[in-house]
Amino acid sequence: MIEIKNINKTFGDLQVLKNVSLTIEDCQVYGLTGPSGVGKSTLLNCLAGLDSYDSGSIVVDSVCLEALGEKQARLFRKNMGMIFQNFSLVSRKNVYQNIALPMECWGVPRGDIKKRVYELSEMVGLKDKLKSRPSELSGGQKQRVAIARALTMNPKYILSDESTSSLDPSITSSILNLLEEIRKEMGITIIMVTHEMPVVQQFCHKMAILEEGEVSAQGDVKELFLQKPPALQKLLGTGERNHIPSSGVNLTVDLSFGTLLWQLGKLLKNPYTMVDSDFFQFRDQKYGNVTINVDTEDLLICENYLQSHGISYRAERRAP
Numbered sequence: 450m451i452e453i454k455n456i457n458k459t460f461g462d463l464q465v466l467k468n469v470s471l472t473i474e475d476c477q478v479y480g481l482t483g484p485s486g487v488g489k490s491t492l493l494n495c496l497a498g499l500d501s502y503d504s505g506s507i508v509v510d511s512v513c514l515e516a517l518g519e520k521q522a523r524l525f526r527k528n529m530g531m532i533f534q535n536f537s538l539v540s541r542k543n544v545y546q547n548i549a550l551p552m553e554c555w556g557v558p559r560g561d562i563k564k565r566v567y568e569l570s571e572m573v574g575l576k577d578k579l580k581s582r583p584s585e586l587s588g589g590q591k592q593r594v595a596i597a598r599a600l601t602m603n604p605k606y607i608l609s610d611e612s613t614s615s616l617d618p619s620i621t622s623s624i625l626n627l628l629e630e631i632r633k634e635m636g637i638t639i640i641m642v643t644h645e646m647p648v649v650q651q652f653c654h655k656m657a658i659l660e661e662g663e664v665s666a667q668g669d670v671k672e673l674f675l676q677k678p679p680a681l682q683k684l685l686g687t688g689e690r691n692h693i694p695s696s697g698v699n700l701t702v703d704l705s706f707g708t709l710l711w712q713l714g715k716l717l718k719n720p721y722t723m724v725d726s727d728f729f730q731f732r733d734q735k736y737g738n739v740t741i742n743v744d745t746e747d748l749l750i751c752e753n754y755l756q757s758h759g760i761s762y763r764a765e766r767r768a769p
């Protein structure tokens with residue numbers, strides 16, 4: 450588990466991270482999202498030890514990173530593999546040599562390096578490309594090399610900074626599928642910095658939105674997409690739906706419970722109106738929520754029904 454507690458970071462006069470606190474549970478995919486320039490990469494770099502922070506604390510598996518000496522911290526961070534948008538491969542080295550690089554730095558014996566490179570290149574589907582240079586590979590293949598390289602030291606965490614942002618949608622899907630397979634097989638936790646909402650929806654369990662260095666929303670992905678806090682509305686480019694209808698209560702409900710609308714409709718004193726719907730692929734499930742407008746006098750009936758069935762919802766009272 451990673452606990453980031455009250456991290457502050459400035460570059461000169463610019464305060465880039467303001468009291469950022471997050472908890473990332475094991476074996477999950479945690480999405481860190483927000484507009485460009487809000488401090489996502491800086492936060493990830495603080496976690497990876499590529500950047501320092503002015504105050505606050507990072508605790509990984511009960512180890513407080515500030516309490517470690519430089520050497521110990523470097524050793525500890527073997528636990529973390531990083532992948533980047535620009536792949537960061539060494540252009541004059543071939544695929545084999547790029548994957549082998551971290552193991553050479555850590556002084557792993559040659560025979561073990563060879564075994565691990567073959568193992569990992571098979572896992573990422575690049576066994577026949579070991580002699581190729583990065584310039585001879587597609588973007589997706591380069592990212593596979595970077596993933597293999599990040600896995601060499603058996604990390605418990607993968608930190609990914611916009612690793613799919615320069616790839617087209619079908620390659621993005623294949624990279625996300627690969628990461629998901631690896632996550633399940635090796636029990637890895639993935640922290641995914643991305644500004645791409647489909648990546649968050651399809652791949653992440655939990656998410657946090659950063660705005661100007663502050664966490665403005667965080668929680669379960671499905672729940673946040675239902676509650677649509679202002680920070681998420683801004684990212685999705687959707688404003689509040691203030692235009693329809695102007696009275697009653699707009700009730701947005703999680704549709705995972707199949708016969709919900711039919712059941713609810715039977716209980717109400719007045720007919721409801723369908724206002725909006727939102728469907729997306731959440732990991733391996735289709736997920737949807739629907740907004741209905743109900744009469745104010747029916748709200749209590751709805752809330753009782755939804756709460757007694759444990760169904761998530763959001764109610765917005767309209768001006769009378």
Ligand code: ADP
Pocket residue numbers: 460465483484485486487488489490491492
């Ligand atoms: P994001 O990843 O969300 O796009 P970054 O973490 O890269 O944002 O940057 C956050 C802010 O910090 C930006 O205003 C950026 O210009 C600034 N910044 C990032 N790195 C440095 C640096 N090394 N020196 C000075 N300012 C930086």
Ligand code: MG
Pocket residue numbers: 489490491610611
């Ligand atoms: Mg960035």
